[in-house]
Amino acid sequence: MTDKPRRPTDAELEILTVLWSIGPATVREVYEVIRRRRPAQYSTVLKFMQIMAEKGLVHRDEKERAHVYEPAKTREWTQRQLAGDLLERAFSGSAKALLVGALSARKATKEELAEMRKLLEEHRREEK
Known part of the structure; x- marks a missing residue:
């Protein structure tokens, strides 16, 4: 059995986002x-974080009475995994279809478009 990374649920992703931020x-x-x-319940957040530790999404430091949690993976790593999963599940592996879908769903800023052009150019140069 392969040790495939587990995709976080929306609630787990919200918790990871908080941990990446603070x-x-x-x-x-x-x-x-x-x-x-x-609105949120403390007990619900606690349960999610316990489950996330079991799934390997966060590490829990149990040295102190109040356990301290931190993400097991970086935000960038997680985003790449989620993007790759979405690419396969929703866009049949087509990066072009994913990009077109993203750009048609929300207008990109000039800065975002400039960054995309830069990334595409770097990718094109790496292929040569």
């Missing part, structure tokens, strides 16, 4: 950030 944190600290955005 750094290693206790459940209480993550709960407080989420609670400022939307």
Whole structure:
């Protein structure tokens, strides 16, 4: 059996986003950030973070009474995994279809378009 990375659920991704933003944190600290955005229950955040530790999405430091959690992978690594998964599941592996879908779903800023051009040019140069 391969050790395929587990894709985080939307709720897990929300918790990971908090951890990427504030750094290693206790459940209480993550709960407080989420609670400022939307209604949330501490016990629900705790349960999700316990499950995430079991799934290997976060590491839990149990040295102190209040356990400290941190993401197991970087934001960039996770985004690449999610993009690759979406590319395969929704766009039959077509990067062009993914890009067209993304650009038609939301207008890109001039800065984003410039960055995309730069990345495409770098990719083209690497292929030569």
